[in-house]
Amino acid sequence: MSLWGKTDSFTYIMNQTKNLGLAVNVISDYDRTNANEYIKRKNVLVIIPSLVENSPYTVYECLINNVNFLASNVGGIPELIPQEHHAEVLFIPTPVDLYGKIHYRLKNININQGLLNHKTILKKLGLSQLNEKTTGAFKKIDEANSPLVSVCITHFERHHLLQQALASIKSQTYQNIEVILVDDGSTTEDSHRYLNLIENDFNSRGWKIVRSSNNYLGAARNLAARHASGEYLMFMDDDNVAKPFEVETFVTAALNSGADVLTTPSDLIFGEEFPSPFRKMTHCWLPLGPDLNIASFSNCFGDANALIRKEVFEKVGGFTEDYGLGHEDWEFFAKISLQGYKLQIVPEPLFWYRVANSGMLLSGNKSKNNYRSFRPFMDENVKYNYAMGLIPSYLEKIQELESEVKSLAEHQWWSFCQ
Structure with a gap:
């Protein structure tokens, strides 16, 4: 029992309450x-x-x-x-x-005040606040709010998958679309034959096929953007498949969020199958969003399959054009975010991303790819330091050097033994 002055607290309580006419019970053993x-x-x-x-x-x-x-x-x-x-x-x-x-x-001792954060109260409160914020403010797609979207597709030697990509764009619920298809230097007869086959259909829709030499993804996407007339650009690879509501959802989100760039999670498909509209998702990539600390060493933004305001795309200079390297989308999104533009994620998978057993990222130089995505953080105008960004490349380089040293030592030992 603690002390109150020179008196223990029990005695003090008893002395102070003895004239109240009430029974006072101090319980200390519960x-x-x-x-x-x-x-x-x-x-x-x-x-x-x-x-x-x-x-x-x-x-x-x-x-x-x-x-x-x-x-x-x-x-x-x-x-x-x-x-x-x-x-x-x-x-x-x-x-x-x-x-x-x-x-x-x-x-009036019994008052059932309840817990303010009870789930039923929270639900009512949340719906009420949500209605207050959105009533009369939500913008729907109509004649006044129906901006042209230029779907920019890059293609290289995968005409059989390009068919699926184009079919998914033709099935979009949003109508104000143009397609800019850039063939990035395909050489096979089958690819040329397919492009010739679809040219009349493209012309009838006001779409464009642009043929170029092989310059890689950054250059191919920039070329598509230069031929685009839309207020928004939506980039797409020739092996991915858009869900029917992708463009409509992107546009609705852009109109109501004011975002300059919108990315999206993606459901994953494997092999060359065409995903049915009712296919059950088994794998999904969910990007975290534009956290620049994470972005310095991991792509938390999303895939290049994104909706971008064309004016902003042009202001930041589009994609860099490094032949043979990947991470051009990661680098672009980092550049966008570091320059203060608004990038947000639509919290719903809007397309199917095809996972290949081989490809540019799997066969490319990981260290150079990582350096490319880190370049925006090295700009002299960037006020913050993101030292974590190059660590994966440094670690990989250390492993390569250790392997070379081990191989050299083994060779010298073998030569000595001879």
């Missing part, structure tokens, strides 16, 4: 379970006389267990209690106000 069971009784009133508080568990426990209590109106306590019960449950931490509230509650 554990947590016994104490909780005691205060749950309907003839008990708990007093929480905090002078300084944040968001106390004591109040949470009383609310969850429907305990009768009074609490001081300090810190975050009022936020935990429904507004309509503030007058009955809260008191100003002064003797006069506390006396008044105790006197009132002893006559």
Whole structure:
């Protein structure tokens, strides 16, 4: 028992309450379970006389267990209690106000104040606040809000998969679309024959086929953008498949968010099959969003299959054009974010990403790819340091050097033994 001045606290309490005409019982041998069971009784009133508080568990426990209590109106306590019960449950931490509230509650002890954060209350509150913010403000696609979207497809020697990509664009629920197809230097007769075959259909739709030498993805996408007339650009690889609502969802999100760039999660497909509209998703890539600390060493933005405001694309200079390297989309998104443009993620997979057993990223130089995606963070105008970005490349280089040293040592030992 602690001391109060020269008197222990038990004696002090007894002396101060002896003239109240009430029985005072000090219980000091209850554990947590016994104490909780005691205060749950309907003839008990708990007093929480905090002078300084944040968001106390004591109040949470009383609310969850429907305990009768009074609490001081300090810190975050009022936020935990429904507004309509503030007058009955809260008191100003002064003797006069506390006396008044105790006197009132002893006559009205049972008040079912409930937990403010109960899921049913939260649901009603959330819907109410959401309706207040969106009523009359949501922009729908109509004649006044139907910007032209240029779907920029890059192609190289995969005409059999390009058929699937084009079929998915022709099935879009959004109509104001043009397609810019850049053939990045295909040489096979089958690819040339297929491009010739679809040319009349493209011309009838006002779409464009642009043939070029092989310059790689960054250059091919920039070439498509230069031929595009749309307010927005949507880049697409020839082996991916758009879901029917992809463009419509992108445009709706752009109109209502004001984002300069919108990316999306992607459902994954394997092999060369065409995914049916009702196919069950088994694998998905969910990017985290534009966190620049993470972006310095991992692509948290998303895939190049994104919707980009053309004006912004041109202001930042489009993609860099490094032949034979990947990560051009990661680099572009980092550049966009570092320059203060608004990049957001649509929280719904809008396309099927085809996972190949071989390809540019699998066969390319990982260290050079990582260096490319880190380049925006090395710009002299960037105010922050993101030292983690090149660590994967450094580690890979160390492993390569260790392997070379080991191989050299083994060779020298073998030569010595001879």
